[in-house]
Amino acid sequence: MSRVLSISIFRHNPRDPxxxxxxxxxxxxxxxxxxxxxxxxxxxxxxxxDLSFDFVCRAGVCGSCAMVINGRPGLACRTLTAALxxxxxxxxxxxxxxxxxxxxxxxxxxxxxxxxxxxxxxLAAEPDIDLLEAPMEPKLAEEIYELDRCIECGCCIAACGxxxxxxxxxxxxGLNKIARFRLDPADSRDDADYFELVGNDQGIFGCMxxxxxxxxxxxxxxxxTQLAWLRRGMARQGLxxxxxxxxxx
Amino acid sequence: MPAPTAHSLPRAIHWPATLDLAQSVSGLILALFMWFxxxxxxxxxxxxxxxxxxxxxxxxxxVFGRAxxxxxxxxxxxxxxxxxxxxxxxxxxxxxxxxxxxxxxxxTHRMGHGDTLLxxxxxxxxxxxxxxxxxxxxxxxxxxxxxxxxxxxxxxxxGFYWPLYLILLFMVEIHGGVGLYRLALKWGWLPxxxxxxxxxxxALVKWALTAFFLTLGLASLGAYIKLGQEHALxxxxxxxxxxxxxxxxx
Ligand code: SF4
Ligand code: SF4
Ligand code: FES
Numbered sequence: 001m002s003r004v005l006s007i008s009i010f011r012h013n014p015r016d017p018x019x020x021x022x023x024x025x026x027x028x029x030x031x032x033x034x035x036x037x038x039x040x041x042x043x044x045x046x047x048x049x050d051l052s053f054d055f056v057c058r059a060g061v062c063g064s065c066a067m068v069i070n071g072r073p074g075l076a077c078r079t080l081t082a083a084l085x086x087x088x089x090x091x092x093x094x095x096x097x098x099x100x101x102x103x104x105x106x107x108x109x110x111x112x113x114x115x116x117x118x119x120x121x122x123l124a125a126e127p128d129i130d131l132l133e134a135p136m137e138p139k140l141a142e143e144i145y146e147l148d149r150c151i152e153c154g155c156c157i158a159a160c161g162x163x164x165x166x167x168x169x170x171x172x173x174g175l176n177k178i179a180r181f182r183l184d185p186a187d188s189r190d191d192a193d194y195f196e197l198v199g200n201d202q203g204i205f206g207c208m209x210x211x212x213x214x215x216x217x218x219x220x221x222x223x224x225t226q227l228a229w230l231r232r233g234m235a236r237q238g239l240x241x242x243x244x245x246x247x248x249x
Numbered sequence: 250m251p252a253p254t255a256h257s258l259p260r261a262i263h264w265p266a267t268l269d270l271a272q273s274v275s276g277l278i279l280a281l282f283m284w285f286x287x288x289x290x291x292x293x294x295x296x297x298x299x300x301x302x303x304x305x306x307x308x309x310x311x312v313f314g315r316a317x318x319x320x321x322x323x324x325x326x327x328x329x330x331x332x333x334x335x336x337x338x339x340x341x342x343x344x345x346x347x348x349x350x351x352x353x354x355x356x357t358h359r360m361g362h363g364d365t366l367l368x369x370x371x372x373x374x375x376x377x378x379x380x381x382x383x384x385x386x387x388x389x390x391x392x393x394x395x396x397x398x399x400x401x402x403x404x405x406x407x408g409f410y411w412p413l414y415l416i417l418l419f420m421v422e423i424h425g426g427v428g429l430y431r432l433a434l435k436w437g438w439l440p441x442x443x444x445x446x447x448x449x450x451x452a453l454v455k456w457a458l459t460a461f462f463l464t465l466g467l468a469s470l471g472a473y474i475k476l477g478q479e480h481a482l483x484x485x486x487x488x489x490x491x492x493x494x495x496x497x498x499x
Pocket of ligand 3: 054055056057058059060061062063064065066075076077078
């Protein structure tokens, strides 16, 4: 266990007119239990003081450290160097605005997504906070919680061929959120409302089932199941819409 | 500007849902049809009489007492339209320009991810079939009576169709197999509750079926090539089943 890692890092600062995108390679002695988070910090402390990358929680909870590791998106803080070959290449997540080097702006993207898909509970009426909340079946609560575990890291967008080809696509992160609210009995929206949001080619019908999201979501969310469930529901709603239109005529 | 809400947006159009559904349904029918088709073609592996019976069966010979080849023409026309619809719908999912093509190609290369690569395979095989399938379909539609053991063998060998059929065989079997696999994933019909196990099982079934139909197809094409070679000198002579042959007078 005395490997010397060679780590190639994408370097570019778009705000510096003199900066040219290039790869920079550094050698680093591997330590036991080393994650990419530790490795990058060590490089910054020693040879690359100006290296940009994002971390907050170091425990796979905040979603800020997602990057492309040897071609595939993943969380740097949760990736052990021992699981990687000696040569490691690191790129920023594609599909998001580059801040510098490995740091991208997923925040603006996620905020726009939340606004356009209205990813919050739409209550039917203002709740009376003096009353007990309506109880929820534990099984359903667990199902919703399971989908709520999304940390908005952006890996599913970087892993999705559709999202890479078509920047307007809401991706698994967006569709999973809609699936979450669709499960929630507190949300007063019905399928006709959800259809307005994702019953189109930027939503569920744009997804080509490439399964990059399912395979690379670091939180292992059940994305394939959710996408298929949403697709069935939205297809039903789409057909309903067409027949209703015919009836009205 | 406040973010647009579901209620301030114009009512959603329902086309994408229908088109997506139509692409899946047309693909499902075509893929299943291709498997049946392969089973019928492989009748030549049983005997020449078997191939003759299958060919006449679809011309209604055993119902009407005589062959009505135009029945086959109608059926081929239906399949052709279905293929056209499927191709048009699939076109919506193709990379629309060079930039999109570059994006998906670079992404596929970078990720080294099986299911993503399979999609590119679908694009390439689909594109190839778009040009190759019409040649076969046109012949079948305009000359349906030329389906039979000798007739087909002559087309394959003397008519030099075998290279076309060889390529088509691979394109069709791969495209159909991958397509059915993706359909199951897309709509969530997995052979197990757990996605991972279900996908593994599904992929296994898919490759087994593709291998089976490719073998069957290659064997059938091989049989037709051999028969075509043997029959080359009499090319054009129709097949008469053994029980209808009149012994030449001594
Ligand atoms: S669905 Fe998974 S990959 Fe996508 S943003 Fe959420 S946690 Fe990340
Ligand atoms: S299944 Fe594929 S196309 Fe659909 S969201 Fe996931 S990665 Fe994208
Ligand atoms: S630092 Fe928070 S997920 Fe990696």
